[in-house]
Structures are given as C-alpha cells and as structure tokens.
Amino acid sequence: MSGVPVRVESVSKTFGSGSAAITAVDDVSIELGGGTVTALTGPSGSGKSTLLHVIGAIESADSGAIVVGDTTITSAGRRELAAYRRHVGFVFQRFHLLPALTARDNVIAPLIPDRRRARGAADRAMELLASVGLAGRENALPSQLSGGQQQRVAIARALIGEPGILIADEPTGNLDSANGTAIVDLLLALNAEHGTTLVIATHDAALASRCGRTVTLADGRILSDTGSATGTEMAVADAL
Ligand SMILES: Nc1ncnc2c1ncn2[C@@H]1O[C@H](COP(=O)(O)OP(=O)(O)O)[C@@H](O)[C@H]1O
Ligand SMILES: [Mg+2]
Incomplete structure (x- = not known):
C-alpha cells in the first residue's frame, strides 16, 4: 500500500x-499529497467530520469535485464507489466495533461482502492485530478490551483493505492521554512504514503539532493552513 493523493475542489x-x-462544508478546496500527514482542526461543528465523510464517500458532496488517487468520487457510479470504499481506511472517535464479534472478526468484517478477498483474511487479521500490539487478544470481545485496545482493533480493521489513505475522525477523542499518544504513534508509524496518506481530525493541539501540516476549519471554511506536509513524500524529497 502506498499513499494516494487527494484533491478537493470547491466542495460544499x-x-x-x-x-x-446548515452549510457544514462551504466551498472548501484542499490538496493532500500522497503519503502526507495532515491534521484537521477547528471547533466542534466547524465541519471536520463532514469533510472527512465526503472524502471517504460515506456522504456525498452537493457540489465540487473530489479526486482520490484515480477515482473522481464526486462523479463515480455505485460500483466504482463501492470499490473505492474498500480501499479507504476510516477510524472513528467511538471505535464503532461490532459488540458481538471478537477482535479478529471485527477486523475481517469489511471483507465479508467480497468472498474472494475474504479468503485468507483470518491470517491477515491476526497479523494486523499483532502489528497494532494485540497479539493474543484476537478472541476478546470489544467489551473485554480497554478503549485504547478497541481503537487498535478499529485501526487494524481500517487496514484490512490495504488502504492508500487512512482517515481518522478524532481517533483519540475517547482516550486518556497515554492511550491517545500510543494511537498517534501507531498512525504515524503506519505512514512512515507504508506511506499511507493520513488525515486526522483532532481537537488536540499536541497531536496536531505532530502532523506537520495543520488545516483549521471554521464554519465550514478553511481558516488557516500552516506547516508543510510531513510524511514519506517529504522524506523522499529531502533525500534527493
Ligand atoms: N447529518 C447531519 N444532519 C444535519 N446537520 C448535520 C449533520 N451532520 C453534521 N451536521 C451539522 O453540520 C455542521 C458541521 O458538523 P460536523 O461536520 O460534525 O463538525 P465537526 O466534526 O467539526 O464537529 C454542524 O453544524 C452540524 O450540526
Ligand atoms: Mg466531528
């Protein structure tokens, strides 16, 4: 998996x-380079989640264009969008794990509609759970895991489709600071290792400062865009 670029043009x-x-996203244009890490900040109600949802094709935009990698999601048909969604990782503030499924089965769940890809998924899920520090907890139910561990399962689930982009909506919002820091470490390590493009909505200034680039929203518009994008793309540029 390598990072895909994102272009958002005049999206509302x-x-x-x-x-x-209520205009949650108001004529926003932004470009995220492939493999970059961007923090999206702004007060509650400023449009962070809505912007992430339209980039992730969870919700449709009313106008404007969004291009992620090779897919123009704002004009894509149902089949193309379904394929696109399988290659986007989304991590929610409230984890959204299925309570009756074990950690391993939660990680596999996104592949179930695709029988061909679901083959071998159990092994892949075990590897992913180990990579997020949950080896040995594969059979635990969400209720048997701490908040930080549940968010690790959610990250493993987001990675099962080998996404070129990982979108995280306040992923540390329900965690104490030690668990929150560990989750951010994990996301940044993923970017460093695989070049996955990362967009992280957060209220946490310390978290945002670790992302290099910070885009701040207010009333659905971009108020500021500071710092340069970090991530593998910059590392490559620096090396040249
Ligand atoms: N499904 C929805 N229906 C109606 N209003 C919504 C919906 N989702 C978001 N909004 C409104 O859009 C604005 C932006 O919300 P949101 O994108 O959730 O902001 P943030 O994530 O920054 O808190 C808010 O005024 C919110 O109430
Ligand atoms: Mg939100």
Missing part, C-alpha cells in the same frame, strides 16, 4: 433546507 455540503439549512 449542506444539511437541511430553507431556514434550517
């Missing part, structure tokens, strides 16, 4: 209509 997304309409 409004919820509701008439006097109740």
Whole structure:
C-alpha cells in the first residue's frame, strides 16, 4: 500500500433546507499529497467530520469535485464507489466495533461482502492485530478490551483493505492521554512504514503539532493552513 493523493475542489455540503439549512462544508478546496500527514482542526461543528465523510464517500458532496488517487468520487457510479470504499481506511472517535464479534472478526468484517478477498483474511487479521500490539487478544470481545485496545482493533480493521489513505475522525477523542499518544504513534508509524496518506481530525493541539501540516476549519471554511506536509513524500524529497 502506498499513499494516494487527494484533491478537493470547491466542495460544499449542506444539511437541511430553507431556514434550517446548515452549510457544514462551504466551498472548501484542499490538496493532500500522497503519503502526507495532515491534521484537521477547528471547533466542534466547524465541519471536520463532514469533510472527512465526503472524502471517504460515506456522504456525498452537493457540489465540487473530489479526486482520490484515480477515482473522481464526486462523479463515480455505485460500483466504482463501492470499490473505492474498500480501499479507504476510516477510524472513528467511538471505535464503532461490532459488540458481538471478537477482535479478529471485527477486523475481517469489511471483507465479508467480497468472498474472494475474504479468503485468507483470518491470517491477515491476526497479523494486523499483532502489528497494532494485540497479539493474543484476537478472541476478546470489544467489551473485554480497554478503549485504547478497541481503537487498535478499529485501526487494524481500517487496514484490512490495504488502504492508500487512512482517515481518522478524532481517533483519540475517547482516550486518556497515554492511550491517545500510543494511537498517534501507531498512525504515524503506519505512514512512515507504508506511506499511507493520513488525515486526522483532532481537537488536540499536541497531536496536531505532530502532523506537520495543520488545516483549521471554521464554519465550514478553511481558516488557516500552516506547516508543510510531513510524511514519506517529504522524506523522499529531502533525500534527493
Ligand atoms: N447529518 C447531519 N444532519 C444535519 N446537520 C448535520 C449533520 N451532520 C453534521 N451536521 C451539522 O453540520 C455542521 C458541521 O458538523 P460536523 O461536520 O460534525 O463538525 P465537526 O466534526 O467539526 O464537529 C454542524 O453544524 C452540524 O450540526
Ligand atoms: Mg466531528
């Protein structure tokens, strides 16, 4: 897996209509280089989740264009979007694990609709759980794991499709600072090792500062864009 670039051009997304309409993302344009790490900050309600959801094709944009790697998701058909979603990793603040499934089966779950890829998935899930520090906990249910461990399972699940981009929406928001730091270490190591493009929404200034580039939203618009993108792309540029 290597990092895919993202281009967002004049994207808007409004919820509701008439006097109740809320423009959550308001004419946002942004480019993320393949293999870069970007923090997305801004107060609650500023549009971070909505922007991440439209990039991840969880929600559709109303207008504008989003190109991720080879896919123009804003004009893609259903089949193309389904294929795209399998190659995007998404990590949520509240983990969203299935409570009745073991850690291993939660990691495999995204592959179940695709029987061909599901073959061999159990072995791959065990490897991924080991790589996030959960070797030996494969058969634990989410309720038997700490918050930090549950988020590790969620990260392993996000990686099962070998994504070129990992989108994390406040991944440390429900964790204490030690567990939060460990999760960020894990995400940054993933970027360093595989070049996975990372976008991380966060309220945490310390976390944002570790990402190099920080894009700040306010009322659905980009308020500032500071620092240069770090990540493997820069490391390569520095080496040349
Ligand atoms: N599904 C939805 N329906 C209606 N309004 C929404 C929905 N999702 C988000 N919003 C509104 O859009 C704005 C941006 O929300 P969100 O993207 O969740 O911001 P953030 O993640 O920065 O807190 C907020 O005013 C929020 O209430
Ligand atoms: Mg949010």
